[in-house]
Amino acid sequence: MAGTAAGARVVIVMGVSASGKSTVGAQMARRLGVPFLEGDDLHPASNRAKMASGHPLDDADRRPWLAALTEWIRATAASGHGGVVACSALKREYRDRFRRLGADVWFVFLALDREVAAERIAHRKGHFMPPELLDSQYDALDPLEADEPGVTIDASGSAAHVVAAALRAVTGPERLPGP
Template identity: 60%
Template sequence: MGVAGSGKSTVGRLLARRLGVPFVEADDVHPAANRAKMAAGHPLDDEDRRPWLLAVAALIREATEGGRGAVLACSALKHAYRDLFRRAGARTWFLYLALDGETAARRVAGRAGHFMPALLVGSQYAALEPLRPDERGLTVDAAADARTIVDEAERALRESG
């Protein structure tokens, strides 16, 4: 979890490969209207996000009920969103890739072919509710090397059972 540009997809793919589970990119289930709105430079609100959040929760439920698990790259910006995901899969665990706004905006501006423009990074920080101490998961510095982050995440996952 984390804002755009925090490395969710890169770290997620590496972690999924390391754990031997499928990787899922939550951006791929955004409705076309959401993608168009963001591409036009307009931030999403909770009403816009609702169908997307329900689709992500369904992916979590499917991976959980299938017993195979998965690594899912998803912003999961608000505690309420993460609660929805935890209800979909009781063992849901979050890796929060914490990153400063300047670095996130620079990374997003450097991406080619993505619907999320750098000017929306600030709106993600406005909505962001960092992982709380009582939530299952780990907060890491997203400026660190991706392999270092994956090592930390794997270790923390194994320790959490």
């Protein structure tokens, strides 16, 4: 992936729970030949337990998670290879924090209607995020703004369609790697 003097591009696939961040991010990374990080893996056990019990995280809960994400983004950009991370990045202040690293950070916001997200999350098995926390994610969501580097993609379509749109936005259609 292209980069800057500060390193290679790190793509952050963002959105609310059940928007497809993990699926889209993993497929993008595979197609681009770069590392993938499931951002949820960096949550401390206490955060997972809090969410699983039906309580939304607050900014204090998110501090260690944000610190770990920030470090991964910094190291990945500096590696010269870039990468893709799936994380909610719901708040503008979090995205600004990632961009302040001086790295080439680019966002793919998977926009999803609340009803579609609720239907998806209700059918998901084995995930720590319960359906009753979905409203708290929409309440916290600051959609990607025009001055932020990235693209907003309607995530209501098939995973293949969303991945293709994200890859076109990140790389341009003429530079896509093979399947």
